[in-house]
Amino acid sequence: MGKTGAKTQIRFSMIVGSDWLFEHLQDPNIRIVDIRGRVESTEPRYHSEPELYAVSHIPGAVFIDWTKDIVDLEDPVPVNLASPEKFSELMSSLGISNETTVVAYDDHNRMFSSRLVWALRYYGHTKAKILDGGFANWVREGKPADTSVPKYDRKNFIAVPHPYLKKSADQVQFRSSDTLLLDGRRPEVFAKGFIPGAINISHTSLTDPNTGKFLSKDKLQISFQNVGVDIHSLPEKIICYCNGGVSATVVVTALGILGREDISVYDGSWNEWGKDPNRPKDQV
Structure with a gap:
């Protein structure tokens, strides 16, 4: 995990539309991530929204708490990126490898899905995408939602920082x-x-x-x-x-x-x- 990646190895992870994701819901090589949250103008400022995930989410989606799961909780600066070790363990536990296509969504102006995709790119993952329009647009278009919490087999994710x-x-x-x-x-x-x-x-x-x-x-x-x-x-x-x-x-x-x-x-x-x-x- 201490290895540093070369600049030419990272390609931009493009956004995808809801129709594309709907067509690929059953693809075992795709992991959908619900990373909904919000930011307040007063303290405490940063919040995740697992309660929204519990009520309804895209079928097969796992939940990531952007305030805890992908940040360094020991860093005095709030919400700074998690270490390679912590990030690798999270992705591995969610069944995400370096070859898994990740589609992230939120409902806060694509802030948290963009943050996750950037974090994945920083750690060498080249197959992360943002769901354009987020969950609200998915529901607005009449696409399916679910309440079940999926369990996936562990995979191996190796974080390679790209400074x-x-x-x-x-x-x-x-x-x-x-x-x-x-x-x-x-x-x-x-x-x-x-x-x-x-x-x-x-x-x-x-x-x-x-x-x-x-x-x-x-x-x-x-x-x-x-x-x-x-x-x-x-x-x-x-x-x-x-x-x-x-x-x-x-x-x-x-x-x-x-x-x-x-x-x-x-x-x-x-x-x-x-x-x-x-x-x-x-x-x-």
Whole structure:
């Protein structure tokens, strides 16, 4: 697990539609993951929603608690990514190997499914996908739901970190001048404090509020253009962050849809940066 993967080994994990997933519900090589949750503006901020899974979920789906299962609970920075050992054990216990296709869904603007897919990619998994529109869209389209909790045979998942996909505070602060730094938080949150040089591209501007699906490529380009980012002339290095490295992965997904596969996430994000008196900060 200590091995480090090469940059060229990771491909972007594309979104999939509900029709595709419905057609593949019985595929033994696919594992569906319900990772529903929410983020509050007040403490405690981060919540998973196992109660929603218990009421209804996509048939065959397993549940992952994004606040505990895929994070390092010993890290003083909230919701930072779990260690390779913990992540490998979780995936293995859910019947997920490095060759298993994972389809993740949530109902919070694709934040948690994007976070899981990014985490899988960081650990070398190249077959993770996001269910476009999440569970709400699945139900809206009249597709089946279930209450049974499946049990799968254990498989072997080996986490191989790909460091270029995850950045530290020092790497952000001392980044090269040509690095594009994107803040995925809502504008009202960004205005209260942000990393100097960051451009605010709210994750909510990248999805359709009615369907929960990602915007078309043309509309995604417009969303980026609206904040001064030209998709056709992006720099080589791009880092995304937010409050906890979660909504930032929605931006990563959007850029992936537009063809950029090598986007980094500052995992500590504002949870770490904002509380450190030694880090420079700006306000609107």
